[in-house]
Structures are given as C-alpha cells and as structure tokens.
Amino acid sequence: MPSITVKNLSISFPLYHENTRSLRKMTHLFISGRLRQDQHKKILVQSLRDINFTLRQGDKVGLIGQNGAGKTTLLRTMTGIYEPVVGHIRVEGSISTLLDPNAGMNFGLTGRENIYLKCSINGYSKKQTQEIAESVADFSELGAYLDLPVRTYSSGMQLRLGFGLATAIAPQILMMDEWFLTGDAGFIQKATKRIENMVQNSQILVISTHSAETIAKWCNRVLWLDQGFLKMDGTPEEVLPIYLNKPYEEIVKKD
Amino acid sequence: MSDHDPTIVKEPVIDLRSVSLSQNVKLALTDLFQGLIQWRLGWKLALLDIKLRYRGSILGPFWITIIMGAKISTIGILYAYLLHLDLQHYFTYVAISVVLWTYVNGMVNDSCLIFTSSSQLILSQRLPYSIYVWRNVFCNILILLHNLLVIIVVFTIFRIVPYTLYFLLPAAILWLVNSLALGIIFGILGTRFKDIPPIVAGVMQSLFFITPIIWKVSSLHFNSNYVLLNPLYPLFEIVRSPILGENVSASIWIAAIGYSLFLWIAALFIFSKTRFRIPYWM
Incomplete structure (x- = not known):
C-alpha cells in the first residue's frame, strides 16, 4: 500500500x-x-x-x-x-511528479522524439510508449507540429505537450506543483478534466x-x-x- | 497503466536518511550498478546529443572526421619535415596519438559539465547519477568512432597493417573504466566549484605538450623513465605500441593499471562522500 x-x-x-x-x-x-x-x-x-x-x-x-x-x-x-x-x-x-512542464524536455528535438525520450527515461515498455504517444498526440492536438522541433512551438503548444506527457500515466503517488493552472481558459478546462481523472486514480496526491x-x-x-x-x-x-x-x-x- | 494485481507487484520504495560513510559507499556502488543496468538510457541520451549537435548540417557528424583529418595531416607533415623524421612512421604515430588525445581532452573537459548541463532533469526525477556519466562517456566514444575513420584512411594510404590487436582489448577496457572514473571526479568537482572547468581546460592544454603525443619518448635527452610520472603516458602507450608493433615493457602495464586503480579509489571516495549533495549544488 x-x-x-x-x-x-x-x-x-x-x-x-x-x-x-x-x-x-x-x-x-x-x-x-x-x-x-x-x-x-x-x-x-x-x-x-x-x-x-x-x-x-x-x-x-x-x-x-x-x-x-x-x-x-x-x-x-x-x-x-x-x-x-x-x-x-x-x-x-x-511516484510521478508534475513539477515543471518542461522537465527533461529537449527543445532541439521534435515533439515525438521528446515523447520517446521521456518514456525511455521512465523506463516504459515499447507497448506503453506507443500508448503514451497516442494519448499525448490526442490531448495536445499538435497534429503535424509533433514532428517539428519543440523550439518552433508557441509557449501554449509547449505547455500542451509537456502537460499531456506528464499526465499520460496515472501513478500511485502523484505530486504536483500548481503550474498546470496557467494557460488559456480552454486549456485549463481540458487540463482540469485530465488531472481530475489522474487524481481519482492516484492513491496519494x-x-x-x-x-x-x-x-x-x-x-x-x-x-x-x-x-x-x-x-x-x-x-x-x-x-x-x-x-x-x-x-x-x-x-x-x-x- | 499496469494491469497486474498491485499486491503481487513489488512496489518501488525510496528509503532515505542520513547514513554513515560505509553505507554511503554502498549507496554509491548501488548507483553505479543501476547506471550499468540502465546503460541503454545513457546511450540514447548520448546519441541524441550528437544528433542534435549536427542537425541541419549537410555533412553532419562527419565534420568531426574531416576536422581531425586536417589536424593530423598538418601536424604529421609539418613536424616530420621540420624535425627530419620518417614521414610514414611519424604520421601513423601522430594519427593514433592525436585521436586518443582528442578523446581524453573531450572526455575531461565535458566531464566538468555533466551534472550542470542536466540540472533540469536531475531536479525533476530521481535517476542514478552514473547515467549522466555514461551519457558523457558514450558521447565521447561516438566522436572517437568518427575519428577512427581517419586512422583507417592513414593506415590504408601508408599500407600499414596493425601489428597485433590482442592487447587492444584489455587496453580498451581500462580506458572505458577510467573514462567513467574521470567523469565522476570532474563531474562532481565541476558542479561544486565553478572555477574547475577553466582550470581543467588550462591544465589539459599543458598536458598536451608534456605528454608524448606529437613527440616520441625516444627523442628525449634524459632518462625516459621520468615520463612514467605522467599518468597519461602509460595509458597511451598500451594502445599505441601494439598497433605500431613496438614492445611494451611490463612496467608500462603496471603503471597503467596502478594509475587506474588510484583513479577509481579517488572516484569512489568522492562519489560516496558527495553523491547526495549533487542536486543541492544546482
């Protein structure tokens, strides 16, 4: 427990x-x-x-x-x-931490490469990585931008990618800073929904x-x-x- | 996302407290062991580092090869002419020496920034610190592989066949192990003391001239045993001599292993004492 x-x-x-x-x-x-x-x-x-x-x-x-x-x-x-x-x-x-949306993000790499990098840092399997990549692509709505370097993104797009990536897997213990409450109203609404899901599934928050x-x-x-x-x-x-x-x-x- | 029964899955546990030095040594060894298991991550990070550095360039990482080729040709031809040396012999000697030196120099200079340059990752996730050291080692090995092409070209031009390659394996292992130790030592010193990177760069500059790289020990006017006081000399010699077909005396191997042991004891000591302090210095 x-x-x-x-x-x-x-x-x-x-x-x-x-x-x-x-x-x-x-x-x-x-x-x-x-x-x-x-x-x-x-x-x-x-x-x-x-x-x-x-x-x-x-x-x-x-x-x-x-x-x-x-x-x-x-x-x-x-x-x-x-x-x-x-x-x-x-x-x-x-444990999963949402301390910094750009944590471990490399701005020279494309969005997709960053997803794979983050997954190998966390030691996820190929199957999990595939699922996460889909979930992040779905949430971030970046489309073709996912194959462009992150430095070409607007700050809102960076936030969507970082946030989608950090919240793709629900851990037992979730620790987070309140950075996720920044962004435009549409994003906050979407983000809150995703976080709520995670909060309910995590055993300690x-x-x-x-x-x-x-x-x-x-x-x-x-x-x-x-x-x-x-x-x-x-x-x-x-x-x-x-x-x-x-x-x-x-x-x-x-x- | 694991669908296993949570009672079966052994939960990861972090248990941290202030511990004695002997326990710290154990923690340091655990860190090294975990880094070894996760070497793939270090390799992946290093590959991305190199890929990123040359993204958008037409020749990409082969610029490394071209620059090395230009450097070796210049030194090889110029000094062979100035010092009246046999071109073929001197050129091959310089090719191997300069490639090895570039590895050592890059390794030591980059080591100072291992942890500082990964500070964002270190402060967001608990990972074995030795992963960052592996990342740097792999990065420099990738550069070394590009430079090896120059040696292959030089050997083909002069139609030289390496004398023996058997001794290269233990030598390569010794070099790899020492690279890790160097990474740990300079990584930690460079994070703690901001003056270390420029000091190290300066010392390496002098070492380039002190170490037999562009000159040979046989050209010394005094007792050449003093050269053994330079830790780099035996380590260079154990790689160079077997390829060039020169005899390596036992004293050179003993010195190489001795210096390596000393390096590892220092690395383990520093790592055990200060490993947990690294994020505090960010």
Whole structure:
C-alpha cells in the first residue's frame, strides 16, 4: 500500500557563492533566522526544519504556504531528489511528479522524439510508449507540429505537450506543483478534466498550490508550511480559515 | 497503466536518511550498478546529443572526421619535415596519438559539465547519477568512432597493417573504466566549484605538450623513465605500441593499471562522500 513517512526532516542548502547574493536577500534571511553556520563554518539556508508527517492511502494533500516556504523543496525531497542529511523519509509506491512542464524536455528535438525520450527515461515498455504517444498526440492536438522541433512551438503548444506527457500515466503517488493552472481558459478546462481523472486514480496526491478553490475541490488534508516549519496539519476546514484569516464558508463561497 | 494485481507487484520504495560513510559507499556502488543496468538510457541520451549537435548540417557528424583529418595531416607533415623524421612512421604515430588525445581532452573537459548541463532533469526525477556519466562517456566514444575513420584512411594510404590487436582489448577496457572514473571526479568537482572547468581546460592544454603525443619518448635527452610520472603516458602507450608493433615493457602495464586503480579509489571516495549533495549544488 502506498505511503509516505517523513520523520524529523530538515533540509538545508549550503551557500558557497554567497558573495554573489544580494546583501538585501542575505539580511532578510538572517533576520528571519534561516541562516546559520554548521560546524565547518559553512553558511546554510534552512529550507525545511524538523518536519514530521505520515501520508496514507486516500490522502489528498494540499501544500500551502508563502513563496519560499519550502513547498517545492518538500515535493522534491519526497520524490527522492534531495536526500536528507537530517531526518528520515520513506516513500512506498510508484511516484510521478508534475513539477515543471518542461522537465527533461529537449527543445532541439521534435515533439515525438521528446515523447520517446521521456518514456525511455521512465523506463516504459515499447507497448506503453506507443500508448503514451497516442494519448499525448490526442490531448495536445499538435497534429503535424509533433514532428517539428519543440523550439518552433508557441509557449501554449509547449505547455500542451509537456502537460499531456506528464499526465499520460496515472501513478500511485502523484505530486504536483500548481503550474498546470496557467494557460488559456480552454486549456485549463481540458487540463482540469485530465488531472481530475489522474487524481481519482492516484492513491496519494500531494499538490502545492495557492488556490483555496483547488484545495476545497480535491483535497481532504492540508499541510501549511511557514519559513520551513510545518505550521499546521489538518483538514481544509481546520487550516484554511486560519491561513486565509476568514471563515471557511466565505472561502468556498467566494470561489 | 499496469494491469497486474498491485499486491503481487513489488512496489518501488525510496528509503532515505542520513547514513554513515560505509553505507554511503554502498549507496554509491548501488548507483553505479543501476547506471550499468540502465546503460541503454545513457546511450540514447548520448546519441541524441550528437544528433542534435549536427542537425541541419549537410555533412553532419562527419565534420568531426574531416576536422581531425586536417589536424593530423598538418601536424604529421609539418613536424616530420621540420624535425627530419620518417614521414610514414611519424604520421601513423601522430594519427593514433592525436585521436586518443582528442578523446581524453573531450572526455575531461565535458566531464566538468555533466551534472550542470542536466540540472533540469536531475531536479525533476530521481535517476542514478552514473547515467549522466555514461551519457558523457558514450558521447565521447561516438566522436572517437568518427575519428577512427581517419586512422583507417592513414593506415590504408601508408599500407600499414596493425601489428597485433590482442592487447587492444584489455587496453580498451581500462580506458572505458577510467573514462567513467574521470567523469565522476570532474563531474562532481565541476558542479561544486565553478572555477574547475577553466582550470581543467588550462591544465589539459599543458598536458598536451608534456605528454608524448606529437613527440616520441625516444627523442628525449634524459632518462625516459621520468615520463612514467605522467599518468597519461602509460595509458597511451598500451594502445599505441601494439598497433605500431613496438614492445611494451611490463612496467608500462603496471603503471597503467596502478594509475587506474588510484583513479577509481579517488572516484569512489568522492562519489560516496558527495553523491547526495549533487542536486543541492544546482
């Protein structure tokens, strides 16, 4: 059964090129208490601080917090990209991440070549690759453009290709950033339909978002990150009113 | 999309925590092993790299061959004339040496950017890091294959038959293994320290003149054993000599294997200690 266990997790980034950072940024980080020195006198920026939670089958989690609160870092850590120096993380189940629509996309290659490349990166079989290629061609409606280099695409076409590719296979654990809510109205509508399908089929969902509407619609649990700390963990009805500082009915009604 | 019963399929598990150095060595070896299993992916990425670089050009990757041919002809004819050397002998020597050098030089210089140039992929998906190293090795091997055409042409023109090819197999394996180690070492150093790529380029420039590539050890005025201090010399010699029909002394093979072992110990040490840090440096 898919599950995610995070124990005493802290992630900090060493700053080696600190003199190139702006003084203003450094001062801000210093005041907020997120800069510290380790035993080797290296300067560290703490992105996540002592995070604990467990996600089980059926958990649809909305990750909220200000920009820079550590949402993307947490998503990447749960995908196994950042290996923790402090703490422990265990993820069971197949994972798919929608962090960046252009992830692994090569702009010199054609759309079709990119589909095949992505499939071989994920280690899919020939049969699966064929199915994915069809599904992406169908969703993206690129037609003959699929055999032209991606750099000739408009940004909307790039988004359709990247999105179609990332959402072609439903994993057990789905982690996504809210980039998919960009684009024209027609695309958002189509994309939402495809995502909803994926969300229903995935057993655990973690979505990083600023939109209360998305959370109210898809999530049954909210993790609120603040300055790298896990500030609150509960149902949307519990967390959202405090986060947005208004009654829950008003949040849902307004959207 | 798998229609299997989920209870039968063994679910993939990621279990990560801060571990001791010995466990880190194990993780590094696992990474290398997984990279080896997935070598096809590295090969595919390398093929695309080369294809992309020459897309739209009429001669495509054969420009590599042509440039190499021009370079070898210039050096071969010019220095044979200037230094009063036997043209046929010197030309074949230079052809092999320069092709090998181009491989080493490309390998080391490209290594510095292995991880930085794949940062988007590294930050979006968990893959064994050794895949990126294989990608670079394969890329340089593909270039080497194009350059080998020049050697074949040179040998045909001068009607030379390689003396023996038996020793080439162990030599090629040693070169392949060392390419991986170099990729790991310079890949990590180049990601961590932004000054490494230009330093490496500078050092390689000097190494080109220090190593017997366009000159021969037999032309030295002093004890030629000092040349063994240059790690590149024995590695070049184990490939060059069997083809040209020169004797390779045991000391050269011992030095070649010794330097390779040293390289691998360094690579494993660096890889074990810093592998998990690579995405943090992006």
